[in-house]
Amino acid sequence: MSNRLLKVIEQRDSTLLAKMAPPDNTPAKVVNLEAERMVDSLFRQLMKVFPAAAQTTLKTDADLSAAKKQWIAAFAENDIRTREQLSAGMQHARASESPFWPSPGQFIAWCKEGALKAAGLPDENELYVLTMTYARKRGGYVSPEAYPWPSPAVYWMVTTLCDHMRHESWSEAQLRKGCGTELKLMAKRIDAGETIPQPRARIAQMSVKSALSKSDNLKKLHEICAKHGLRTKP
Structure with missing residues (x-):
């Protein structure tokens, strides 16, 4: 250790220490340019649907820049990464009766609901209603397979949920949460190109x-x- 460095340490001279330290060559965090371009395009579309935002929430360039950063972060945290997802969200935006600019969370919910529809799946509330309807009417059919299911995907999701209801005494809150879980799993299977099998006899899994x-x-x-x-x- 040099005499100069010892002297600097003894004097607790932080300014000189900083000057003597090697330069920080760590590169700055790279901005996801593709995500930035997607949000830029999305905001242009949203401004046409919600023009009042230019006079309220997004009145200045600083407001617009801050909002875009929030949306980019929210999309990354919620796995919103494709133009198809954003397109599904825009469909909801155009159909919205509210004149107010949506929050990132609201738009993300629109994206997810639209993605489910595109995959031919119900949303969480619709799946809950389908499950409760089947639970009420299943006694009138010789087997689950004889029930008039709207699609094979609904058959597998509803029968799985009913298994949990019967064998684990799920509450309404647990069932609604389970609907969300089953929809995510089914959407992933469909997105992966899997052909969902037709209804067939199955052995219930019990806890x-x-x-x-x-x-x-x-x-x-x-x-x-x-x-x-x-x-x-x-």
């Missing part, structure tokens, strides 16, 4: 809490085997 007794298990096994023409040992 440990709701495990059947040995006799009930045997009875259930016999019912399933009989339905599929399988023989069981006496």
Whole structure:
């Protein structure tokens, strides 16, 4: 350690220490230019739908710049990354009856709802209603597969949700949360190009809490085997 450095440390001279320190060659954080361009284009479209924003929330260039940064961050945090998602959000924006500029959260919700519609899926509330309707009417059908499902995707989601309702005694809040989870999983399968299979007999998955007794298990096994023409040992 040099005498000069020792002297600087003894004197606690932060200014001289800073001058003697090696330069910081860490590059500045690179801005996602594609995200910036997407938000620029989106804002131009939104300004046409909500023109009053130019006189209120986005009155100055500083307001506009700050808002764009917030939206870019919100999109990154909520996995809104494609023009198709933004297009779905714009469809909702054009149909909105409100004259006010949407918040990032509101627009993200529009994007997600639009993406579900594009995939032929219901939104969370619609799936909740479909599930409750099936739970109320299923006794009138010989099997879940005989129920008039609007699509194979709805069959798999609703029957899975009903399994949780029966075997885990889900509350309404849990069911609504489960609807969101099932929709996300199904949307990912569809986006990945998977063909959702037609309704077919399935064995319900049950939690440990709701495990059947040995006799009930045997009875259930016999019912399933009989339905599929399988023989069981006496």
